Amino acid sequence: MLSDVVPSGEALRLGAETGKDPRVVELILRESVSVVRQTNKLIIAENRLGIVMANAGVDQSNMDEGYALLLPKDPDASANAIRDYLRDHCRSEVGVVIADSIGRAWRNGIVGHAIGVAGIGALLDLRGKVDRNGRDLRVTEVAIADEIAAAGSMLMGQAAEGKPLVLVRGFRRIPGASGAGALLRSRELDLFR
Numbered sequence: 001m002l003s004d005v006v007p008s009g010e011a012l013r014l015g016a017e018t019g020k021d022p023r024v025v026e027l028i029l030r031e032s033v034s035v036v037r038q039t040n041k042l043i044i045a046e047n048r049l050g051i052v053m054a055n056a057g058v059d060q061s062n063m064d065e066g067y068a069l070l071l072p073k074d075p076d077a078s079a080n081a082i083r084d085y086l087r088d089h090c091r092s093e094v095g096v097v098i099a100d101s102i103g104r105a106w107r108n109g110i111v112g113h114a115i116g117v118a119g120i121g122a123l124l125d126l127r128g129k130v131d132r133n134g135r136d137l138r139v140t141e142v143a144i145a146d147e148i149a150a151a152g153s154m155l156m157g158q159a160a161e162g163k164p165l166v167l168v169r170g171f172r173r174i175p176g177a178s179g180a181g182a183l184l185r186s187r188e189l190d191l192f193r
Helices: 010-017 021-032 075-090 142-156
Strands: 030-040 043-048 051-053 096-103 111-118
Touching: 010 021, 010 030, 021 030, 021 043, 021 096, 051 096, 075 096, 075 111, 111 142
Parallel strands: none
Antiparallel strands: 030 043, 043 051, 096 111
């Protein structure tokens, strides 16, 4: 509840510069490890999960007036808990992707991306494989969990649709390490910071 949030001096300053409610800015700062960029209406921040996104993932969409929504503390643990529940109660082995929307460099619009992953490989590394013409793939890694998140997000909608869950069938499970951390580009390779 925003009425419980006391904005810091920094939140008051950034709120004035961006036109945002200082209480929301305070939540953004609490969820952030750094502010990457800001404009007169937008704060781009690296959140505590290591994801660079608008408002560090703090969102007021589809929330009652006076409330803001934060990302889960540990989305991978949440994905694992959902997966365990489905396995134990539905006797079904599934992969789980927890998604949020994100804007992308060089592109207009938002798209779903994975913030939590369990039961499937988040990233498919094709480096060392060859393409159909026999050329070696040197940099190709496929963000499988992000592709699932984007497809699911398209079906869930971004406004008032009220569809919080999508079941994807027919997808061949990709082996590999679960966890959304595999999708994060290291700071040394990040060309935007």
